[in-house]
Amino acid sequence: MKINHNRPTVAVHKFTSCDGCQLAILNLGEALLTLTELVEIKQFAEAGILDEHATVDIAFIEGSISTPREMAQVKKIREQSHYLIAMGACATSGGIQALRNMSDGQAWIDAIYASPQHIESLTTSTPLSDHVRIDLELWGCPVSSHQITATVRALLFGVLPKIEHDKVCMACKRSQAVCVMVSRGEPCMGPVTNTGCGALCPQFGRGCYACYGPAENPNPNALASRFEGLGMSASEISRNFLFINNNAPVFQTIGQKYSERRDE
Amino acid sequence: MTQPLSPQFLPRDQLQRLLDGLHQAGHKTYGPQLCDGAIVYAPLNTVEELPQGVEDHHAPGSYRLKENGSQRWFDWVSTPQGIKPLLFKPREILWRATRDATGAIHFKNPENSTEKVAIIGARACDLAALALQDRHFLSIEQTPDPFYAERRRHLFIIAINCTRAADTCFCVSCGDGPKCEHGFDIAMTEIEHGFIIVSGSLQGKQFIKPLALNSADPAQLDEAAQREANATQQQRAVPSQNMRETLFNALDHPQWDDIASRCLSCGNCTAVCPSCFCYSEQAAPQLDGNSTEQLREWDSCFTQGHSYMHGITLRNDTRLRYRQWLTHKFASWHDQQGRSGCTGCGRCISWCPAGIDIIEELTILSDNRGVADDA
Numbered sequence: 029m030k031i032n033h034n035r036p037t038v039a040v041h042k043f044t045s046c047d048g049c050q051l052a053i054l055n056l057g058e059a060l061l062t063l064t065e066l067v068e069i070k071q072f073a074e075a076g077i078l079d080e081h082a083t084v085d086i087a088f089i090e091g092s093i094s095t096p097r098e099m100a101q102v103k104k105i106r107e108q109s110h111y112l113i114a115m116g117a118c119a120t121s122g123g124i125q126a127l128r129n130m131s132d133g134q135a136w137i138d139a140i141y142a143s144p145q146h147i148e149s150l151t152t153s154t155p156l157s158d159h160v161r162i163d164l165e166l167w168g169c170p171v172s173s174h175q176i177t178a179t180v181r182a183l184l185f186g187v188l189p190k191i192e193h194d195k196v197c198m199a200c201k202r203s204q205a206v207c208v209m210v211s212r213g214e215p216c217m218g219p220v221t222n223t224g225c226g227a228l229c230p231q232f233g234r235g236c237y238a239c240y241g242p243a244e245n246p247n248p249n250a251l252a253s254r255f256e257g258l259g260m261s262a263s264e265i266s267r268n269f270l271f272i273n274n275n276a277p278v279f280q281t282i283g284q285k286y287s288e289r290r291d292e
Numbered sequence: 293m294t295q296p297l298s299p300q301f302l303p304r305d306q307l308q309r310l311l312d313g314l315h316q317a318g319h320k321t322y323g324p325q326l327c328d329g330a331i332v333y334a335p336l337n338t339v340e341e342l343p344q345g346v347e348d349h350h351a352p353g354s355y356r357l358k359e360n361g362s363q364r365w366f367d368w369v370s371t372p373q374g375i376k377p378l379l380f381k382p383r384e385i386l387w388r389a390t391r392d393a394t395g396a397i398h399f400k401n402p403e404n405s406t407e408k409v410a411i412i413g414a415r416a417c418d419l420a421a422l423a424l425q426d427r428h429f430l431s432i433e434q435t436p437d438p439f440y441a442e443r444r445r446h447l448f449i450i451a452i453n454c455t456r457a458a459d460t461c462f463c464v465s466c467g468d469g470p471k472c473e474h475g476f477d478i479a480m481t482e483i484e485h486g487f488i489i490v491s492g493s494l495q496g497k498q499f500i501k502p503l504a505l506n507s508a509d510p511a512q513l514d515e516a517a518q519r520e521a522n523a524t525q526q527q528r529a530v531p532s533q534n535m536r537e538t539l540f541n542a543l544d545h546p547q548w549d550d551i552a553s554r555c556l557s558c559g560n561c562t563a564v565c566p567s568c569f570c571y572s573e574q575a576a577p578q579l580d581g582n583s584t585e586q587l588r589e590w591d592s593c594f595t596q597g598h599s600y601m602h603g604i605t606l607r608n609d610t611r612l613r614y615r616q617w618l619t620h621k622f623a624s625w626h627d628q629q630g631r632s633g634c635t636g637c638g639r640c641i642s643w644c645p646a647g648i649d650i651i652e653e654l655t656i657l658s659d660n661r662g663v664a665d666d667a
Contacts, residue, residue: 201563202382219556
């Protein structure tokens with residue numbers, strides 16, 4: 029799979045999401061100018077470029093599938109894109125809004141909206157990979173600008189980008205930050221989470237929120253046991269796992285286990 | 293080497309003069325400082341920045357500081373990291389390449405640091421681990437690592453003899469401490485009113501001489517000896533200094549599975565280990581595609597990439613990764629370097645987020661009854 033012509037085309041689509049991943053592209057600064065010299069951007073709503081039906085070499089999609097319209101649209105985008113890249117937590121795992129998968133979505137709609145008949149929404153929020161074939165997943169909430177440029181660069185070279193699989197702890201220790209869990213007993217999701225952020229939160233003395241999703245070879249059971257040892261309640265433990273990437277199976281299984289324990 | 297100076301007494305209020313001497317000679321000095329609830333090495337300008345009357349308390353997966361009201365600056369035992377990050381950088385650029393307008397590629401060396409660095413506070417276990425890192429990175433059988441070698445040449449070490457042991461310390465059983473015997477330029481033992489100071493190199497002697505100190509008197513030497521004796525009281529010990537046969541005979545021990553159920557495979561133990569030397573390399577091209585950097589980063593036997601070859605991850609689960617870490621450190625290291633790779637600093641115990649105690653695991657693995665029962 030190689031992009032053969034001189035100035036490849038790129039689209040950035042948006043589904044159910046906060047636009048934060050699009051901002052990671054807008055925030056590239058000078059590199060954004062380089063990017064626009066290397067590729068032709070056909071669709072990028074946050075930058076004011078609109079042509080959602082354009083056939084492109086590389087399509088990034090931000091957001092999860094949470095409406096019937098998005099369900100149809102993602103299939104069309106798949107057909108009109110050579111590479112389809114899921115960008116960010118919503119597109120890769122369903123996002124924070126996937127919390128609704130664990131409750132009665134229709135009941136919420138009925139309770140919140142004055143005229144619920146106008147709300148056309150699925151009862152679930154799901155990742156793109158539940159609906160179409162995805163070529164690459166860039167995890168993160170939001171993704172980092174570096175992930176975007178490294179991905180485009182690699183595809184322009186005709187190779188796949190190196191996707192980070194190591195735990196946040198590896199980046200944390202390389203940054204010489206002091207482990208918040210060991211030195212303060214602060215719960216940290218770093219030991220089960222993909223790095224990509226460069227251990228941003230631990231460097232500011234906070235535990236990791238697992239924005240980048242489950243790392244390779246994670247042991248969520250052992251981490252949850254450790255959280256118990258630090259005195260956390262079952263409901264706190266469940267909330268740590270059922271957060272931004274709550275719908276990622278590795279986090280969901282353990283999160284629901286502790287959530288049920290709380291209900292007992 | 294010239295005869296070392298006899299032990300001298302450095303009054304506490306004179307330590308700044310030693311630091312000034314180092315600064316005047318162009319050394320950037322790293323010393324222990326309070327930061328984010330820990331005592332870490334950071335650039336040190338004045339003795340005011342040293343952690344006065346602060347002890348570190350360690351347990352599996354736990355590290356806490358406690359004030360003890362003393363005037364002493366070195367009542368702590370071990371920093372989250374030893375000397376390693378000063379010499380074997382967590383991340384560094386090995387080379388750069390650029391492509392010019394004609395398409396020709398030019399390789400460039402990164403700017404090598406020739407900065408003179410001094411560290412004050414290194415412990416016996418850290419010095420023993422430094423000797424292991426030296427053997428690895430400066431080995432004459434392999435090509436010596438030029439980056440490490442350059443920094444090593446410019447490193448000046450002021451070692452501190454421990455006067456306490458943390459609950460996680462076991463250097464005595466490894467034969468690597470607690471007294472600093474060699475591998476330093478200056479070594480000091482902190483006593484109530486100052487330091488007993490000795491030189492370990494000609495350079496060390498040159499920094500002590502201008503201070504015009506008096507010889508330590510018998511009472512001061514006696515106090516130092518008593519304090520140093522405190523550090524020999526350690527709660528943990530390796531079952532043996534050579535566990536090669538024991539561990540290679542225990543490759544199928546059921547304890548590996550038990551460890552794998554608790555281990556997070558996060559690599560913290562290898563990152564804090566002062567002798568671990570694994571790294572990975574990757575290309576980091578610029579977006580325009582006309583220049584790239586070859587980046588080296590600390591790696592760990594707990595990552596997938598560490599055993600990934602041609603589409604296969606050889607050690608694809610935690611049992612195999614933990615077994616690799618332990619059998620390398622305590623068994624195959626004997627084949628490579630003629631001794632164990634552990635110097636008893638205990639960092640892998642304290643800084644393991646899961647609180648896995650390497651001594652406990654080694655003790656269980658040494659007991660082959662577990663294997664027999666299982667069979």
